[in-house]
Amino acid sequence: MTEGVGVAGVYVRDQDEALEFYVGKLGFKLHTDARNGDYRWLTVQHPNQESFQLGLFRPQAPLVDESTAQGLNEAVAKGAMPPLVLVVDDCKAAYQQMTGRGVEFTQEPIERFGSVDASFRDPSGNGWKMIQAR
């Protein structure tokens, strides 16, 4: 299969911090870290998803002006960005492991609708739902 979504990104307040979180705490792998002046194209990959990269981008010039960047940083910090879903085999085990690594959970695992789900946030404020694969 060659067609499909290749990259989707989240806005983060600090790319070093985000990299530390997604790689160090969630177990993603670094895919691309390319800099051009102030601009940094940074993507990570889930170890089981070779064809998809999650971008960790900073709202910044030249892509957006300063006041737009401020607005986007505020929206991220308020948890107003779109939902993200991480699928795991064992939600409670993943919760234990991630809690041990210092991930900020906003909802402990709950069994419902034939599955188990929990919620956490990245340091910037992006909210993830973690759902156990059925």
Next chain:
Amino acid sequence: MDRNKPERPSQDPALLRRLLRAKDRMDQASEEEWPVERLASVSGVSEAHFARSFKDAFGIPPHRYLLTRRIEKATALLRDTDLPITQVAFMTGWSSLGTFGRIFRDITGKAPGEFRTNDQAAAHELELVPHCFVSAARRPDLKIAVSEKRRRDSADNGDGPNQTEVP
């Protein structure tokens, strides 16, 4: 452009992130008591500044936000379980059944028992959407104080039962 709409002040993202933590904690345990000092300490903000900063950030005072979460949880319990209404009230943070019933009716327009009958009868096809998004989408939109809503309703109404709520 709506000129009557007050412009939101720009806020420090680091502060907003900490305010979000207080909001998350209320989401997580809306049945608990959340006095300002508790919320302020979660956010690392002074008590004097907390309520104002929270409202600037999320457009609703913290106490009112908590009420919407409690009612949201109550509507879910009424719909998805057969728990007695008294128990639903206690589980969602009310110590008085009377207060629960009154605020529930003020916000949703229906008494808890009536809500349960209507909502359980309606067909739902939301099983494929992750639960939290469904419940967020169904969260009561409480833009004005409950007492204000009550006042307006009683001023506007007075005639028949077929009132439609104007958003």
